[in-house]
Amino acid sequence: MIDNLKNVQPVAEFDWDAYEQGDSYIGKSKEELIETYDQSLNKVNDKEVVMGKVTSMNKREVVVNIGYKSDGIVSMNEFRYNPDLKIGDEVEVYIESQEDKKGQLILSHKKARATRSWDRVNEALEKDEIIKGFIKCRTKGGMIVDVFGIEAFLPGSQIDVKPIRDYDVFVGKTMEFKVVKINHEFKNVVVSHKALIEAELEQQKKDIISKLEKGQVLEGTVKNITSYGVFIDLGGVDGLIHITDLSWGRVQHPEEVVKLDEKINVVILDFDDDKKRIALGLKQLTPHPWDALSAELKVGDKVKGKVVVMADYGAFIEIAPGVEGLIHVSEMSWAQHLRSAQDFMKVGDEVEAVVLTLDRDERKMSLGIKQLKPDPWENIEEKYPIGSKHTAKVRNFTNFGVFAEIEEGVDGLIHISDLSWTKKIKHPSEVTAIGADIDVQVLEIDKENRRLSLGHKQLEENPWDVFETIFTVGSVHEGTVVEMVDKGAVISLPYGVEGFATPKHLVKEDGSQAKAEEKLDFKVIEFNKDSKRIIVSHSRVFEDERPEAKEAAAEKKQKRASAKKEETLPQSNVEKTTLGDIEELAALKEKLSGDNK
Numbered sequence: 375m376i377d378n379l380k381n382v383q384p385v386a387e388f389d390w391d392a393y394e395q396g397d398s399y400i401g402k403s404k405e406e407l408i409e410t411y412d413q414s415l416n417k418v419n420d421k422e423v424v425m426g427k428v429t430s431m432n433k434r435e436v437v438v439n440i441g442y443k444s445d446g447i448v449s450m451n452e453f454r455y456n457p458d459l460k461i462g463d464e465v466e467v468y469i470e471s472q473e474d475k476k477g478q479l480i481l482s483h484k485k486a487r488a489t490r491s492w493d494r495v496n497e498a499l500e501k502d503e504i505i506k507g508f509i510k511c512r513t514k515g516g517m518i519v520d521v522f523g524i525e526a527f528l529p530g531s532q533i534d535v536k537p538i539r540d541y542d543v544f545v546g547k548t549m550e551f552k553v554v555k556i557n558h559e560f561k562n563v564v565v566s567h568k569a570l571i572e573a574e575l576e577q578q579k580k581d582i583i584s585k586l587e588k589g590q591v592l593e594g595t596v597k598n599i600t601s602y603g604v605f606i607d608l609g610g611v612d613g614l615i616h617i618t619d620l621s622w623g624r625v626q627h628p629e630e631v632v633k634l635d636e637k638i639n640v641v642i643l644d645f646d647d648d649k650k651r652i653a654l655g656l657k658q659l660t661p662h663p664w665d666a667l668s669a670e671l672k673v674g675d676k677v678k679g680k681v682v683v684m685a686d687y688g689a690f691i692e693i694a695p696g697v698e699g700l701i702h703v704s705e706m707s708w709a710q711h712l713r714s715a716q717d718f719m720k721v722g723d724e725v726e727a728v729v730l731t732l733d734r735d736e737r738k739m740s741l742g743i744k745q746l747k748p749d750p751w752e753n754i755e756e757k758y759p760i761g762s763k764h765t766a767k768v769r770n771f772t773n774f775g776v777f778a779e780i781e782e783g784v785d786g787l788i789h790i791s792d793l794s795w796t797k798k799i800k801h802p803s804e805v806t807a808i809g810a811d812i813d814v815q816v817l818e819i820d821k822e823n824r825r826l827s828l829g830h831k832q833l834e835e836n837p838w839d840v841f842e843t844i845f846t847v848g849s850v851h852e853g854t855v856v857e858m859v860d861k862g863a864v865i866s867l868p869y870g871v872e873g874f875a876t877p878k879h880l881v882k883e884d885g886s887q888a889k890a891e892e893k894l895d896f897k898v899i900e901f902n903k904d905s906k907r908i909i910v911s912h913s914r915v916f917e918d919e920r921p922e923a924k925e926a927a928a929e930k931k932q933k934r935a936s937a938k939k940e941e942t943l944p945q946s947n948v949e950k951t952t953l954g955d956i957e958e959l960a961a962l963k964e965k966l967s968g969d970n971k
Contacts, residue, residue, distance in 0.1 A: 423486045426467045428459065438467055438481055446481030453483060455508035455520050457548055466490065487523035494522045495563055499553040507551050507565060512541050519551065519565055526553075532566035535575065536597055536607065575610035582611045586652070588642055591659070596636045604628045606640055606654055613652035615640060622657050622696025624682045631656070663696030664737045673729050677741070681723045689715050691725060691741055698739070701727055705742035708750055708783025718743075750783045751824050758784065758816050758826065763833060766814050768806050776802045778812055778828060786826030788814060795831045795838065795906070798864075798872060805830070838903050841871060845898050845908055850915055853896045855880075855888050863888065865896055865910055872908075873898075879911035888912055 426438035429445060436448045436459070446467060453459045468485035487494075498505050507519040507526065517528040528551070530538060538544075555564040594606035594613065603616045620631045632638060640654040671677070679693035688702040706718045719725060727741035750757070758764065758780065766778035766786065776788040793805045806812050818827035845851065845867070853865040853873065862876040875896065880888040888894055897918070900909035 422469050423466055423489050424469065425464050426481070428461050428463045428465060430461060431459070436465075436483075438465060438483075440467060440469075440479075440481070442479055444473075444479045446479040448481050448483045452487075455506060455548060484523055491522035491524045492561075495524060495526075495553055495556060499556055502552065504550050504552060504570065505565075506548055508548050509544050509546065511545060517541060517544060519549075521551065521553075521563065521565060524561075524563055526551075526563035526565045528565050528567065532564075532568045535568055535571050579610040582609055586611075586642060586645060588644060590642045591639055592642065593637060594640055594654075596632050596634055596638065599628050599632065599634060601627060604632055606638070608640075608652075611652065613640065613642070613654040615654045615656050619643065619653075619655040619657055622660070622663050623692065624698075657696075662737075663694055664734065667694065667697055667734070671729065671732065673732055675729050676726060676746075677729060678724065678726050681719050681721050681725060684715060684719070684721050686714050686716075689719055691727060693739075699727070699729070699741040700739070701725075701741045701743060705730065705740070705744055708744050708747070709779065709785070744783075750781060751821060754784070754819060754821055754826075758819070760816050760819060763813065763815050765811050766828065768808050768810050768812055771802045771808065773801065776806065776812070778814060780814070780826070783824075784826065785824075786814065786816070786828035788812070788828045788830050792817070792829040792831055795834065795836060797870070837869070837871075838906055841869065841908075842901065842903050844869070845871070845873075845901050847898050847901055850895050850897045851910075852893060853910065855890050855892050855894070858890050863890075867896070867908065867910070873910040874908070875910050875912065879913050881913045883916045 424440050426440040426446070428436055429439045430437040431450070434450055436450055436453060437445050438448055439445045446469075448465075448467060453465075459465075465483055466486040467481040467483050468489060469480070470482055470485070471480040473479065494505075497503065505521060507521040507528075509528070510518045510520050510525070512518075513527070516530045517533070519526045519528045530541065532554070533541075533544065549567055550570055551565040551567050552569045553563060554566045554569060556562070592608055594608045596604055597607040597612060598605040601617075603614050604620065606613045606615060615628075617625055617628055620628055625631060638656065639659060640656055641658045642652060643655045643658070644653040645651060677691075677693045677699070679691040679699070681689050682692045682698065683690040686703070688700050688706075690698045690700055692698050701715075703713065703715045703718075706715065707713070725743060726746065727743050728745040729739065730742045730745070731738070731740040733739070764780050766780045768776055769779050769785065770777040773790075775790045776793070777785055778788060779785050788802075790799050790802060793799050793802065797804075799805060812830060813833055814828040814830055815832040816826055817829045817832065820826070851867055853867045855863050856866045856872075857864040862874055863880055865873040865875055867873050873896065875888075877887070879899075882888060882894070894912045895915045896910035896912050897914040898908060899911050899914060900907070902908075
């Protein structure tokens with residue numbers, strides 16, 4: 375060490391005098407050295423944005439060198455939008471102060487970004503540039519994204535190409551975006567992540583569309599479910615499975631068959647010329663249920679199934695998934711009157727039926743349930759012979775009679791003339807009501823047309839046999855005018871019988887006309903048992919009495935004269951008239967006068 379020091383020589387140009395005076399600089403003044411040093415550093419100004427390089431970093435701080443005499447420190451929070459920041463990266467910083475109290479250079483990355491953010495945002499929009507942003511939080515209709523220090527709006531529809539159900543999973547993430555809209559007046563920026571995906575998918579879409587063929591089977595993902603079908607993502611291309619192509623069986627809603635985000639195989643059924651509308655099928659990947667239907671099934675066999683659809687004209691019964699048969703309403707009951715299928719069954723009912731027709735080529739089947747019961751018309755003559763009496767239920771009215779059902783499938787007509795022996799019925803509702811029970815007698819059987827002729831009045835004896843002896847022509851009976859009509863009046867007679875009188879036979883003795891509800895004597899002038907018609911007259915009662923009274927008085931006078939003559943025969947013809955004879959004649963005259971009156 376000492377030997378080495380011996381070889382050390384002092385600097386020849388060292389200014390020892392200046393050193394003694396406290397000036398250690400050699401050959402140059404202090405000012406010159408300071409100037410030289412300053413020239414080696416970057417010239418910076420406060421409130422200026424410059425580029426710097428990251429020299430070191432930890433969880434809290436980032437040290438940035440801007441080529442100044444000291445490095446600056448920036449909070450790590452200002453770089454949260456860029457989690458990939460590393461040593462050596464160049465970043466923009468804003469010089470807040472060249473020296474603080476500690477002589478430290480104060481920098482801000484956030485303010486630097488804010489200063490140039492609008493320029494950067496506008497540049498990104500013009501150049502269609504992909505930028506990074508930090509999703510800060512949720513907001514109504516979308517998310518708030520930190521882009522270059524600006525709070526930009528990310529609509530929910532622009533997050534992804536598929537509908538997003540949970541926005542919260544994106545909060546706190548850094549993603550790539552494109553600026554799609556800027557409102558300079560309100561300083562609003564709208565960004566989109568979906569635009570990046572669409573650009574990528576567009577190329578995939580073209581590749582997929584160019585290879586599409588009818589009948590091709592592809593794997594897809596359930597993208598959306600609606601009431602009418604399911605949208606399938608085929609890898610950038612959407613196709614629709616209509617609800618009728620989901621299953622061979624009946625489907626009330628597509629959710630019964632598929633679920634969101636489920637991966638399924640589908641077959642291409644059709645597409646338009648541009649291949650923008652693609653029709654897909656799911657059920658076509660499985661054999662048709664009719665092809666698997668038992669070959670032993672034939673007409674007349676009994677089958678069981680569930681009611682899947684109801685209509686007024688019938689019900690569709692699913693006997694196997696995708697295999698249905700129609701039960702027409704006419705095959706639900708032996709009854710002839712029209713009814714709705716809803717009267718017999720409802721959706722979801724388990725029913726048993728008989729196969730009526732079977733067409734495997736057309737894949738059609740008709741069923742019946744009334745065939746499970748015997749046809750009531752097979753032995754109709756034995757069960758309901760002519761003359762037999764039964765209780766029926768009134769089903770319907772017509773102007774000419776009543777339709778009544780003795781049992782299900784056995785209907786009959788009671789003609790309006792067969793409802794009553796005595797009353798003239800204008801409408802069946804005067805006698806009975808729909809749904810009411812009525813006693814009937816079978817009059818005729820029409821097996822071919824499945825109709826019975828029924829009678830109600832036949833359950834009683836024909837009272838007109840008795841009326842014939844009571845209401846003889848010329849007999850007088852008390853009656854009541856019950857109804858006035860154009861051609862006369864209806865007269866209520868004893869025993870519930872009705873008669874008819876024309877206007878000229880309603881004239882009373884004083885010349886006035888009889889009125890409704892008036893009680894008078896009526897004489898029978900016509901009786902017709904077959905047509906059950908009685909014609910009566912009030913006028914005849916007093917008109918016929920006058921000649922009869924005169925005739926009776928004359929006959930009485932003649933009898934008295936004859937008696938008188940017989941008494942006087944033994945006596946002399948010369949007898950004189952006595953006072954007693956005169957009194958007797960006066961009495962007779964007075965009596966005759968009274969009779970005439």
